Amino acid sequence: MGAQEAGARTQQEPAAPAREVAVEQVHLDRVYRRLEEKIHEAEFLVDDAEKRGQVGTPGALAERDAQVYQAAVHLQRLNAEFEDFLFGRIDLLRGKDGKRGPDGAYTATEVAEDAVGPGNRAEIAETLHIGRLGVLDADYAPLVIDWRAPAAAPFYRSTPKDPGRVVRRRVIRSKGRRVLGVEDDLMRPELTATLDGEELCVIGDGALMASLGRARSHTMRDIVASIQAEQDTVIRAPAPGVTEVTGGPGTGKTAVALHRAAYLLYRDRRRYAGGILVVSPTPLLVSYTEGVLPSLGEEGQVAIRAVGSLVEGAEADTYDEPAVARVKGSSRMVSVLRRAARGALDLGGEVPRSLRVVAFGRRLELDERELAQIRRSVLGGTAPLNLMRPRARRLLLDALWGKAGRGRWEESARGRHLVDPELIAEAREGFDEDVSIEQEFTDFLAAWWPVLTPRRVLAAMADERRLGRWSRRLLNQREVRLVARSLSRLAVDGGGSLSVHDVALLDELRVLLGAPPKPVAPREVDPLDELTGLEEVTTYAERMYGGGRSRSRAESLERERTEYAHVIVDEAQDLTPMQWRMVARRGTSATWTIVGDPAQSSWSDPEEAARARDDALGARPRRRFTLTVNYRNPAEIAELADKVLRLAMPGMPSPSAVRSTGVMPRFTVAGGELGPEVRRAAQRLLDEVEGTVGVVVAMGRRPEAREWLAGLGDRVVPLGSLEAKGLEYDATVVVSPAEIADESPAGLRVLYVALTRATQQLTVVCGERDLPDANGVPDLLRD
Numbered sequence: 001m002g003a004q005e006a007g008a009r010t011q012q013e014p015a016a017p018a019r020e021v022a023v024e025q026v027h028l029d030r031v032y033r034r035l036e037e038k039i040h041e042a043e044f045l046v047d048d049a050e051k052r053g054q055v056g057t058p059g060a061l062a063e064r065d066a067q068v069y070q071a072a073v074h075l076q077r078l079n080a081e082f083e084d085f086l087f088g089r090i091d092l093l094r095g096k097d098g099k100r101g102p103d104g105a106y107t108a109t110e111v112a113e114d115a116v117g118p119g120n121r122a123e124i125a126e127t128l129h130i131g132r133l134g135v136l137d138a139d140y141a142p143l144v145i146d147w148r149a150p151a152a153a154p155f156y157r158s159t160p161k162d163p164g165r166v167v168r169r170r171v172i173r174s175k176g177r178r179v180l181g182v183e184d185d186l187m188r189p190e191l192t193a194t195l196d197g198e199e200l201c202v203i204g205d206g207a208l209m210a211s212l213g214r215a216r217s218h219t220m221r222d223i224v225a226s227i228q229a230e231q232d233t234v235i236r237a238p239a240p241g242v243t244e245v246t247g248g249p250g251t252g253k254t255a256v257a258l259h260r261a262a263y264l265l266y267r268d269r270r271r272y273a274g275g276i277l278v279v280s281p282t283p284l285l286v287s288y289t290e291g292v293l294p295s296l297g298e299e300g301q302v303a304i305r306a307v308g309s310l311v312e313g314a315e316a317d318t319y320d321e322p323a324v325a326r327v328k329g330s331s332r333m334v335s336v337l338r339r340a341a342r343g344a345l346d347l348g349g350e351v352p353r354s355l356r357v358v359a360f361g362r363r364l365e366l367d368e369r370e371l372a373q374i375r376r377s378v379l380g381g382t383a384p385l386n387l388m389r390p391r392a393r394r395l396l397l398d399a400l401w402g403k404a405g406r407g408r409w410e411e412s413a414r415g416r417h418l419v420d421p422e423l424i425a426e427a428r429e430g431f432d433e434d435v436s437i438e439q440e441f442t443d444f445l446a447a448w449w450p451v452l453t454p455r456r457v458l459a460a461m462a463d464e465r466r467l468g469r470w471s472r473r474l475l476n477q478r479e480v481r482l483v484a485r486s487l488s489r490l491a492v493d494g495g496g497s498l499s500v501h502d503v504a505l506l507d508e509l510r511v512l513l514g515a516p517p518k519p520v521a522p523r524e525v526d527p528l529d530e531l532t533g534l535e536e537v538t539t540y541a542e543r544m545y546g547g548g549r550s551r552s553r554a555e556s557l558e559r560e561r562t563e564y565a566h567v568i569v570d571e572a573q574d575l576t577p578m579q580w581r582m583v584a585r586r587g588t589s590a591t592w593t594i595v596g597d598p599a600q601s602s603w604s605d606p607e608e609a610a611r612a613r614d615d616a617l618g619a620r621p622r623r624r625f626t627l628t629v630n631y632r633n634p635a636e637i638a639e640l641a642d643k644v645l646r647l648a649m650p651g652m653p654s655p656s657a658v659r660s661t662g663v664m665p666r667f668t669v670a671g672g673e674l675g676p677e678v679r680r681a682a683q684r685l686l687d688e689v690e691g692t693v694g695v696v697v698a699m700g701r702r703p704e705a706r707e708w709l710a711g712l713g714d715r716v717v718p719l720g721s722l723e724a725k726g727l728e729y730d731a732t733v734v735v736s737p738a739e740i741a742d743e744s745p746a747g748l749r750v751l752y753v754a755l756t757r758a759t760q761q762l763t764v765v766c767g768e769r770d771l772p773d774a775n776g777v778p779d780l781l782r783d
């Protein structure tokens with residue numbers, strides 16, 4: 001259903017809602033009765049499965065797990081008492097053909113020619129209930145259709161303009177086993193449709209509005225009961241290549257991306273057992289969204305990671321100042337790091353100028369010139385630095401052997417020559433062994449070609465002079481100073497706190513250095529891996545019954561995983577070129593879904609980022625979609641934010657807000673100190689809304705903001721402007737628009753993000769720089 005084109009509603013008699021709730025209650029009771037039957041079966045199967053498991057053949061194991069899986073799924077669903085296990089229903093006209101799909105529903109999407117009779121009268125031919133999981137009755141008729149099944153698509157796609165077979169679309173609200181209410185949309189108001197001889201009635205104001213009005217909590221909810229047609233097209237888009245989605249704030253990009261992950265797993269579980277990676281801009285957005293997939297019944301195969309946590313063992317906990325971030329994120333860093341990796345060979349303390357060893361009773365020496373030549377020759381290759389080390393060692397030994405050999409040759413002139421190649425090879429082997437274990441040789445190698453870690457090289461870049469050398473003609477002096485200073489918080493070995501942008505640099509260095517891989521425990525051979533479509537069996541069954549062993553196996557597999565079958569990038573407009581490279585490494589043969597909004601980009605050079613994104617995606621075919629409706633902000637807030645959009649990106653269309661609250665944004669001016677005014681504004685909003693209040697300040701103000709708001713309780717969240725990305729609150733306080741806008745070259749776009757976080761109310765507090773007019777409206781928000 002298009003949000004703008006909600007289906008018509010007719011006046012209903014007063015008893016109708018209760019009657020319709022009772023009708024749905026009857027159906028839900030049937031569903032639960034069926035699930036209870038399945039539970040009894042399940043208990044028997046689990047019991048039986050344990051016995052089969054002891055047989056231990058792959059076939060028996062597979063069968064056991066398949067049985068346990070079926071049982072486990074139903075048990076889990078029933079016991080979890082999902083708030084809305086069953087949430088939808090569609091009443092359909094007869095379709096063109098009489099074929100049924102595997103879920104028992106008719107497959108036709110077009111209406112049969114004779115489905116509508118004279119006087120626009122029609123009989124409902126099929127009623128389908130849609131839920132989080134498919135349930136069949138004992139005769140294999142569908143009691144509930146899985147929301148991702150093709151038969152459920154009309155629930156999301158049908159609009160009054162293009163209704164297909166749907167006459168009435170109903171959203172059912174339930175809690176546990178109790179139906180609480182229904183909301184209907186009529187897709188074919190011109191019809192007089194009957195179901196079992198009774199006229200169809202239409203209840204409520206539509207599900208979408210009901211859901212949008214609800215108070216927000218600290219976690220995102222799934223939107224499975226009210227996905228809109230344009231969103232559904234994205235969720236169900238074919239997997240191959242790249243699906244690119246753009247849309248303004250609040251158009252559901254994040255929600256759609258997460259539902260798409262669940263959909264892809266449903267459609268092709270075997271392929272996506274390779275893992276789906278969701279890259280999110282901040283840890284806050286990760287914790288805000290990570291509940292959605294479990295609520296859709298999917299969690300095992302999907303990793304939601306902040307862009308600063310993509311490298312194992314490197315968890316970013318700080319943000320760089322915009323000017324530093326701008327350099328660290330730029331693709332110029334690729335060349336800087338390449339030079340740094342090579343230059344870091346001289347980091348091993350005092351680098352020896354010559355190599356002296358004793359072998360075959362002689363003193364052998366390689367001088368500075370000879371050593372430099374060997375190094376040049378090794379560095380002529382393209383292998384990662386640490387992986388070049390064996391070759392460097394070999395060339396040193398060759399050179400030393402050459403010298404030892406000359407002496408031998410001289411001896412041979414006195415009649416003791418070695419000409420037999422086998423003897424020569426033997427002598428050489430002995431020579432290598434002798435030299436390699438000599439302390440002088442091993443000490444020399446450790447200092448002359450040290451094993452380098454990414455962190456150590458990064459820390460070495462904190463030396464301004466050294467970094468200046470490595471970035472000659474790539475960075476200017478000021479940029480060198482900024483980067484070096486920001487890295488000075490790292491210890492010499494690279495230990496210490498990392499910024500979000502450092503992590504992409506570390507990942508690049510990891511590739512350049514080829515850091516020796518950590519020894520990994522051999523992966524157990526799992527007979528189920530060989531069997532079509534049964535991967536989920538282990539996941540579920542083990543989660544339910546397997547206990548510690550299986551969980552730790554799954555966790556360790558997840559940790560080992562560096563490549564994914566599908567990569568979803570949320571807030572893609574914010575990835576820097578260096579971050580694109582890092583993400584691309586995790587999906588070299590993946591299919592991709594990328595969602596973002598250029599108008600919300602906090603990256604200063606969008607064109608550079610676009611080039612990096614093109615490189616990351618390569619020649620994969622792209623499919624583009626635009627989402628056009630803002631489900632988050634009321635029109636009053638969206639209109640205010642539009643003023644900043646016009647300044648930040650003139651000509652950029654803004655999404656249309658789907659609802660209006662009649663409550664205008666409020667403006668206040670802090671006289672002198674900001675703190676007391678911000679606290680007052682937050683307190684007032686706390687009294688006015690039920691859920692959360694976000695207080696957005698410039699990044700540099702974060703510590704102060706925490707103090708201003710201390711003691712107001714956990715419904716209030718202080719946030720830096722960059723941390724507000726993707727989040728939403730019932731009400732927001734935006735503190736000093738001018739400060740936020742001035743903080744970086746992309747400041748106006750960051751301000752646009754800050755202004756579009758509220759679902760109900762917005763207060764803008766002006767500080768010294770905002771130049772408020774008589775009504776307290778800052779200059780950036782005036783017409």
Ligand SMILES: Nc1ncnc2c1ncn2[C@@H]1O[C@H](COP(=O)(O)OP(=O)(O)OP(=O)(O)O)[C@@H](O)[C@H]1O
Nearest residue numbers: 223226227228249250251252253254255631632726
């Ligand atoms: N079809 C829908 N039904 C109900 N709620 C919806 C629907 N689509 C989106 N929403 C709600 O609208 C809000 C905005 O969604 P979401 O955060 O996914 O938007 P976004 O496009 O990612 O926004 P931004 O670009 O600002 O981060 C969320 O609360 C989401 O649950």
